[in-house]
Amino acid sequence: MAAVEQAATRPLIEVKDVTKMFGPVVALTGVSMTVNASEVHCLLGDNGAGKSTLIKTLSGVYQPTEGQLFIDGEAVDFASPRHALDRGVATVFQDLAMIPLLSITRNFFMGREPAKRKGPFAFIDMKHADAITREEMKKIGIDIRDPQQAVGTLSGGERQCVAIARAVYFGAKVLILDEPTSALGVAQTSMVLKYVRQVRARGLGVIFITHNVRHAYAVGDRFTILNRGRTLGTFAKHETSLDNLQTMMAGDKELQDLTELEGTI
Amino acid sequence: MTDGVTSDKVAQSERILKQVHDERLRRQSRWRKLLQHPEFGALAGAALVFLFFGFTAGSSGMFAADGILNWSTVSAQLMIIASAAALLMIGGEFDLSVGSMIGFAGMMIAIPMVYFGWSPVASTAFAFAGALAIGFLNGWIVVKTRLPSFIVTLASLYILRGLTIALSILFSNRTIVSGVKEAAGDSIIPALFSGVAFRPLFVWFAKIGVVDQLADGNPAVQGVPAVILWALGLAFVSHVILTRTRVGNWIFASGGDANAARNVGVPVNRVKIALFMFTAFCATVYATEQVFEFGSAASDRGLLKEFEAIIAAVIGGCLLTGGYGSVVGACFGALIFGVVQMGILFTGVPNDWFRVFLGAMLLVAVLFNNMIRRRVTGER
Amino acid sequence: MKSGLVRKLLLGAALALPMLGGAAAAQAEETYIFVSHAPDSDSWWNVIKNALKDAAKDFGVKVEYRNPSTGDLADMARIIQQATAQKPAGIISTIADYSVLEGPIKDAIAKGIPVITVNSGTAEESKKLGALMHIGQPEYDAGKGAGERAKAAGVTKFLCINHYITNNASVERCQGYADGLGVKLGDQMLDSGMDPTDVYNRVKAYLTAHPDTDGILALGPNAADPTIKLLRDTNSAGKYKSFITFDLDGDISKAIKDGIVESAIDQQPYLQGYLPVAFLVKYVKYGIIPASNVNTGPGFVTKSNIALVEKYAGEYR
Numbered sequence: 001m002a003a004v005e006q007a008a009t010r011p012l013i014e015v016k017d018v019t020k021m022f023g024p025v026v027a028l029t030g031v032s033m034t035v036n037a038s039e040v041h042c043l044l045g046d047n048g049a050g051k052s053t054l055i056k057t058l059s060g061v062y063q064p065t066e067g068q069l070f071i072d073g074e075a076v077d078f079a080s081p082r083h084a085l086d087r088g089v090a091t092v093f094q095d096l097a098m099i100p101l102l103s104i105t106r107n108f109f110m111g112r113e114p115a116k117r118k119g120p121f122a123f124i125d126m127k128h129a130d131a132i133t134r135e136e137m138k139k140i141g142i143d144i145r146d147p148q149q150a151v152g153t154l155s156g157g158e159r160q161c162v163a164i165a166r167a168v169y170f171g172a173k174v175l176i177l178d179e180p181t182s183a184l185g186v187a188q189t190s191m192v193l194k195y196v197r198q199v200r201a202r203g204l205g206v207i208f209i210t211h212n213v214r215h216a217y218a219v220g221d222r223f224t225i226l227n228r229g230r231t232l233g234t235f236a237k238h239e240t241s242l243d244n245l246q247t248m249m250a251g252d253k254e255l256q257d258l259t260e261l262e263g264t265i
Numbered sequence: 266m267t268d269g270v271t272s273d274k275v276a277q278s279e280r281i282l283k284q285v286h287d288e289r290l291r292r293q294s295r296w297r298k299l300l301q302h303p304e305f306g307a308l309a310g311a312a313l314v315f316l317f318f319g320f321t322a323g324s325s326g327m328f329a330a331d332g333i334l335n336w337s338t339v340s341a342q343l344m345i346i347a348s349a350a351a352l353l354m355i356g357g358e359f360d361l362s363v364g365s366m367i368g369f370a371g372m373m374i375a376i377p378m379v380y381f382g383w384s385p386v387a388s389t390a391f392a393f394a395g396a397l398a399i400g401f402l403n404g405w406i407v408v409k410t411r412l413p414s415f416i417v418t419l420a421s422l423y424i425l426r427g428l429t430i431a432l433s434i435l436f437s438n439r440t441i442v443s444g445v446k447e448a449a450g451d452s453i454i455p456a457l458f459s460g461v462a463f464r465p466l467f468v469w470f471a472k473i474g475v476v477d478q479l480a481d482g483n484p485a486v487q488g489v490p491a492v493i494l495w496a497l498g499l500a501f502v503s504h505v506i507l508t509r510t511r512v513g514n515w516i517f518a519s520g521g522d523a524n525a526a527r528n529v530g531v532p533v534n535r536v537k538i539a540l541f542m543f544t545a546f547c548a549t550v551y552a553t554e555q556v557f558e559f560g561s562a563a564s565d566r567g568l569l570k571e572f573e574a575i576i577a578a579v580i581g582g583c584l585l586t587g588g589y590g591s592v593v594g595a596c597f598g599a600l601i602f603g604v605v606q607m608g609i610l611f612t613g614v615p616n617d618w619f620r621v622f623l624g625a626m627l628l629v630a631v632l633f634n635n636m637i638r639r640r641v642t643g644e645r
Numbered sequence: 646m647k648s649g650l651v652r653k654l655l656l657g658a659a660l661a662l663p664m665l666g667g668a669a670a671a672q673a674e675e676t677y678i679f680v681s682h683a684p685d686s687d688s689w690w691n692v693i694k695n696a697l698k699d700a701a702k703d704f705g706v707k708v709e710y711r712n713p714s715t716g717d718l719a720d721m722a723r724i725i726q727q728a729t730a731q732k733p734a735g736i737i738s739t740i741a742d743y744s745v746l747e748g749p750i751k752d753a754i755a756k757g758i759p760v761i762t763v764n765s766g767t768a769e770e771s772k773k774l775g776a777l778m779h780i781g782q783p784e785y786d787a788g789k790g791a792g793e794r795a796k797a798a799g800v801t802k803f804l805c806i807n808h809y810i811t812n813n814a815s816v817e818r819c820q821g822y823a824d825g826l827g828v829k830l831g832d833q834m835l836d837s838g839m840d841p842t843d844v845y846n847r848v849k850a851y852l853t854a855h856p857d858t859d860g861i862l863a864l865g866p867n868a869a870d871p872t873i874k875l876l877r878d879t880n881s882a883g884k885y886k887s888f889i890t891f892d893l894d895g896d897i898s899k900a901i902k903d904g905i906v907e908s909a910i911d912q913q914p915y916l917q918g919y920l921p922v923a924f925l926v927k928y929v930k931y932g933i934i935p936a937s938n939v940n941t942g943p944g945f946v947t948k949s950n951i952a953l954v955e956k957y958a959g960e961y962r
Contacts, residue, residue, distance in 0.1 A: 082530050097528045099521030101589040110518050111529035113511040123509045325731050331756075332730035339723050430810060430836065438820070438830070441718075441813045443744040479755055555719050560744040565811030568715040607727050613676070613709060620714070 011073070012037050012205040013058070013089065013174045018067035020053050027053040028229045031067070035174060035205040040196060042216035043209045044249050045226035051209050054226065055176050058207070059091035060084035071174075088173035092180065096163040100152030104144060105133045107151050108166050136165045140195050157188025161195050168199055175199060176207045181215045193219050213246045225249055303582030304594030306633040310580060310626065311597045314604050322611035330476040330486040332611065340603025341496035342551060344596050346570060347577035348496075348503040349547035351595035353540045354578050355507065357520030357587030358407060358414040360544045362399075362421035363574050367567025368429040370396050370545075370552035375442040375562035376432060378449065385452035385557075393549050399425070400545025404538030414541075422571070430564040446560035458495070458550075459558035461488030492554045496596075499547060504592040516540065521588030576623070577602050580630040601626065675706040675929070677922055678728040682741030682765060682812065684716030686839050688959075689865055689892050689914065695960060696918025704926045706734070716811065718745045725749035735759045735925035739781075740766025740774070742813055750774045759928055761921040764914075765814045768938045777934050780920050782912035782942030788818035790943050791862060791889045791910055792825020798887040798907065800826060800860030803833055806848060806868035810836040815864045818891060822862050837868055844871040849879075863890035866897060873900045893946060893962055898955040901948055911954070912942030915961050 011034040020028040028050045035041045045051045056062045058069070060078030068075050071087050078084040081091065098107050109129050116125040133147040140161050151159060160180050167175055177196070181189045196219050200206055210216050216223060223240065225232040225248050232248055318327060326332045346363050353360055373392035377383040383391070403421055407414045433440050449455050461467075464487055470476040471484030479485055507513040518526035519533045526533050548567070556562050581598035583590025605626065609619045679697055683690045694710050701708040711728065713720035718741050726749050728736050736753050740746055740762050754760055754775045762771040763780045771779035795803065803826060805819040816834070823830035835851050837844040848871065852858055863869035869890035876882040882905040890897055891910045900906040920939060928934045946954050954962050 081528055085530070093528070095522075095525060097522070097525035099518060099525060099588055101584075102517050102521055106514050106517060110514060110526065111531040113514050115511055122511070123505075124511055124514060126509070327730070329730065331726075335723065335727045335730045338726075434816075439813050439816050440811050441742050441744075443742070446744065480757065481755070483755075485756065559719060559722060559748070561742060563718060563742065563745070563811065563813075565715070565717050566719055568717045568811075607723070610709075610711060610724065610727050611731055613707070615710070 011035065012071070013207075014070040014073070015054075015058070016068050016070065018054075018057060018064045018069070020050075020057055020062060021065045026229055028057070028064075031226070031229075031231050033224045033231065033234060035207055037173075037205050038200055038203050039221045040200050040206045040208055040219050042220035042223045043207055043226060044211065044213060044216055044223055044245060046211055046249060048228075049226040050229040051211075051226055052178070053229075055091060055178055055207070055209055058084070059089060059176055085170075085172075088171060089176065090167035090170070090172035090174070091176040091178065092160070092163045092167055093178050094182070096159055098151050098159055098163060101150055103148045104137075104151055104154070104162060105129045105147040108133045108136070108147075108162060108169075112170060132169070136169050137162065140165060140198065141191075155188060157184050157191045160184070160188075160192050164192075164195060164199065168202070168204065172204065174205045174207065176209070178209050179211075180208070181210065181212060189215060211249070213242060213249060217242045217245065303589060303591040304597060305582070306630060307581040307594040307597035307601065310630060311601050311604070314601050314608070318604065318608040318611070322608055325611040325613070327608060327611040330470075330484075334486050334490070336604050336607040338490055338492060339607055340600045341490070341493040342554070343570075343573055343577055343602055344496040344599040345492070345499055345547050345551050345554075346544075346574040347581070347595040347599040348500045348592050349540075349544040350571075350574035351578040351581060351583050351590055351592050352503055352507060352516060353544050354575070354583045354585070355520050355587060355590045356516045356537055356540045357523060358404075358537055358540065359418060359575065360403065360541060361415065361418040361571045362403065362425055363544060363548050364567040364570035364572075365422045365425035365429065366396060366399065366545055366548035367552045367555070367570055368562075368564055369399075369425040370549040371556045371562030371566050372429050372432050372442065372564075374553060374556050375445050376436050379442055379444045380436050382448075385449045385454040389454050389553055392553065393546065396545040396549040397542050400542035401538060403545070404541030407541070408534040408537050426564075429566075433562070433564050440564040441561050442563070443561040445556055445562065449557065454553075455557040456491075458491055458554045460491050462491065462494055464488040492558075495550055495554065496599075499550065500592055500596045503543075507592055512536065512539075517588055519587075573602060576627055580627065598630075675926075676731070676733040677706060677708045677735045677737065677925055678731070678733045679708060679710050679737040679918070679921075680721060680724050680728060680739070681710070681712045682716060682718060682721050682739050683712050684809075684839075685712065685714045687716075687809070687865075687867065688894070689867075691959065692914040692961060693918035696915045697922060700919045700922035700926075704922065706922070706926060708922055709733075716809070718742050722746055722749045725753060729753040729756055729758060732756075733758065734929050735761070737761050737763055737921040737925065739764040740770050740779075743770045743773075747774065750776070759925060761925055763917045763921050764912075765812075771938070777928065778924070778938050780917055780924075780939040780941060782910075782940060784814045784817040785821040787891070787910050787912065787943040788821025788862075789825040790821075790945075791818075791891075791908075792822035792827075794825075794908065794945070795822070795860045795862070795887040795889060796826050798860070800887050801828075802855070802858045803828075803860035803862060804848070804851060804855070804858050805830075805834045805862045805864070806837050806844070806872060807834050807864050808837050808839055808844060808868040809864065810834075818864055819862065826860070839867055841867075841871045844868060845875055848872050849875055859884070859886045861885055861888040863888075865890070865892050866894040869900075869906070870894070870896045873897070873905055876905055893954060894959045895955075898946070898951055898958045901946065901951050902955070904948065907947070909946040910942065911944040911946045911962070913944060913962070914941070916941040 014034045016032050018028055018031045031054060043051055053062065057064050060081045060083050063077065076087060114125045114128055115122040130147040134144060137144050142158055142161055180192050184192065193215065196206055196208065208216060208220065220237060222234055222236050223245055224234045350363065370392045373395050374388050377388040377391060378385060403418055407417050430440060433442055436442065467476055467484045467486055467488045471478040477485035507516060515531045515536045518531045519536045523533050555566060577598035578590065578595040579585065580601055581591065581594030583595060605622055606619060609622060681690060697708045697710055711724050713724060721741065722745055725738055725746065729752060736758055738750060738760060750760055751774060760776045761778055761780065762776045766779065767783060768779045805822060807815050807819060809815045819834045820830055835847060837847050861872065863872055873896055888906045889908050889910065890906055893909045893911055897906055897909050901909060924934055
């Protein structure tokens with residue numbers, strides 16, 4: 001228990017006073033947040049709040065104009081997504097980096113295929129790769145009969161899970177999920193959320209980006225709310241409530257409309 | 266009583282119906298699984314084509330030894346460039362300069378040999394080096410400019426064809442550079458590219474009557490032409506690279522979604538450049554074989570072959586949008602193309618009809634593939 | 646949907662079968678195969694196709710015309726190999742390039758199929774191949790004849806419009822013309838392409854850039870027709886002392902009557918289609934064949950003898 005506690009308080013990734021400007025446009029100002037191991041940190045915000053700029057900064061697509069990122073307490077500058085990946089920061093973008101026509105196994109191992117030498121030649125160890133894929137998917141509770149079937153035949157939720165499983169398998173310490181539930185139905189959403197919990201249980205830090213407060217509240221440990229490029233603060237689950245988050249996320253102005261619509265959002 | 270019998274019968278027939286129904290369902294799913302192989306369409310097409318010509322041209326000599334030699338040589342030639350075109354297409358690019366490359370590579374072999382007195386080995390090596398450089402340039406321009414490869418290689422198509430004509434006129438004042446056979450002498454290169462293999466076997470075949478014997482005692486078919494062995498070899502290598510190696514997975518990934526592939530660390534640019542180089546390499550194999558078989562390079566060699574290669578790849582199940590397809594399928598596509606092209610002559614139908622046939626088959630192949638893709642991806 | 650497609654495929658095949666089946670059944674009769682080097686787009690060969698039809702009817706045999714669709718001679722070699730495998734009563738082939746066709750034609754002869762060569766190629770090449778005879782028009786000599794006529798007309802600077810640059814015979818014609826005129830062949834040979842609009846514009850550009858040109862040689866109707874139109878459009882026919890073209894068609898014979906084209910070199914293609922079939926049929930039947938080659942050209946069609954030619958231009962002339 002003590003060990004878990006200790007691990008939980010170690011920040012895996014830390015964002016300090018990050019500002020990002022595109023020419024005259026200020027996308028982020030003085031954003032700070034930390035993500036600990038075994039934590040789901042939800043990043044909430046309406047459209048245009050700066051969520052995607054922040055994740056692209058975290059995943060190495062953009063470099064911050066000001067401020068600094070730290071991994072395990074060490075200052076880092078990501079030159080590329082590949083670089084971030086090497087430091088254990090894996091991002092599952094909305095397009096999932098999946099190729100629908102390719103098999104699950106080929107997608108799972110894309111760019112990192114296990115090779116088996118035969119004399120001077122190196123071949124993909126397809127049996128091994130299939131076995132791992134099947135096993136990893138089974139851990140999530142998705143039983144794929146044929147790992148050679150095309151990713152295109154999977155449901156949206158299943159695809160999302162394959163993308164997450166891939167990141168986890170290849171040693172991600174921090175997993176950034178970009179709107180993983182936005183296009184999914186109820187059953188599929190719950191499948192993905194369940195899996196996010198499972199990933200947390202393995203000691204990974206998860207940054208969960210969404211504008212759906214319900215989904216966030218279902219899995220989140222802490223919540224950071226972004227509004228027009230600034231943070232409105234970070235709250236632990238026990239410090240806040242679903243209503244509270246919803247109100248903050250929308251801003252005071254729309255509060256009235258929100259209370260009317262609450263049931264349906 | 267009678268009622269009982271009737272209702273029994275009804276129940277029985279219902280049971281039978283159900284059985285039949287179930288059986289069909291199961292067959293459907295197996296059928297579906299078969300359909301998921303990109304080469305299935307071409308395989309079925311090839312079977313259909315053979316069946317067709319078996320009926321219509323069976324007695325014309327099409328399936329005698331020299332008939333088989335004829336259409337298999339034509340198919341093999343196309344197979345050489347179709348394998349490369351398939352890989353490139355799966356990698357998400359086109360090369361329209363394949364045909365021009367064939368013409369130009371032929372000149373790169375013939376001119377140094379005939380006019381500068383180079384050895385066959387040197388001039389062939391020179392041609393391969395030159396072709397790889399041109400392939401590199403094609404690929405490099407495509408990945409650097411991010412222009413559609415269609416446009417970039419269309420430019421190469423004109424440049425190379427123009428150079429081929431200009432150089433042959435410059436050196437020989439003719440559009441054909443002849444005299445390659447004489448210049449080659451007894452070098453190993455002609456044997457390697459345009460010789461025949463397993464000759465003793467065919468002499469024996471002639472003796473036992475499997476193959477016709479000529480008046481001079483030679484067999485009507487001297488052996489397996491080198492081009493067929495080259496085609497099978499290159500197709501095998503391409504197939505293994507595509508399906509069994511990391512590079513193969515990168516080819517699929519680069520063609521399926523270059524951005525996604527880059528995000529997971531696939532060296533997309535290097536893969537694409539390498540594919541363009543491989544295409545140029547295969548075009549040069551084609552050209553070398555032709556130059557040494559016919560003893561000349563000509564400025565019209567390879568005209569429109571780029572389209573034949575692409576057609577073969579498409580018939581073979583490659584998607585024009587990239588990311589999907591198979592080399593085996595492309596080889597069957599080449600076989601279909603070669604068999605139809607030559608077979609239609611055996612039937613005695615005016616060969617004006619060849620294109621009608623080919624066009625119809627292409628359309629069927631594309632419809633078929635489109636349908637398969639929908640099945641695979643589940644899109645409607 | 647799937648099974649529907651397969652059904653349609655099979656249906657299509659079933660529908661096509663009787664058509665081809667009929668053709669296959671007809672194969673039992675004596676078959677001769679004519680292999681040309683011309684691409685599909687070359688309309689001049691229509692006269693030969695007509696001649697082949699006539700010969701087939703007259704002699705009660707089957708004659709098939711085959712050509713490489715792009716004009717690629719390597720493809721033509723394959724077609725000859727195919728024809729050989731079919732074991733026809735005889736093969737008629739052009740010698741577009743000796744080195745390319747040497748193997749396939751010699752092969753056919755070795756397998757006991759009589760071969761007559763026509764059109765492109767020389768009598769010597771034909772003999773070297775072991776063909777029975779050659780029926781055609783010596784290209785270089787025909788070009789030279791045209792050059793000599795042009796010289797007589799006072800031409801000093803000429804343009805040779807080559808619509809088929811990749812065929813060597815056409816280069817020979819230009820070379821012959823230049824030699825007949827007594828000048829060196831340089832940039833006077835224009836690669837005009839086959840498309841009429843291309844030919845028109847390229848010739849126009851060349852003539853504008855080289856205003857001192859006073860002689861024109863067109864290597865065939867594909868090159869001549871657009872050029873005739875150009876001269877009519879610009880009303881500049883009078884500028885050129887000699888406009889000679891190879892071969893004939895409707896436009897050319899009209900232009901000859903109008904005085905735009907001085908003469909057309911007629912190689913009388915009908916004979917190149919009809920005669921080889923006639924000779925082969927008799928050779929197969931009785932073993933007789935003329936002892937010498939047949940030159941079907943060059944004949945020059947001018948204003949004075951155009952009347953008869955015109956009636957059948959593009960069909961039999």
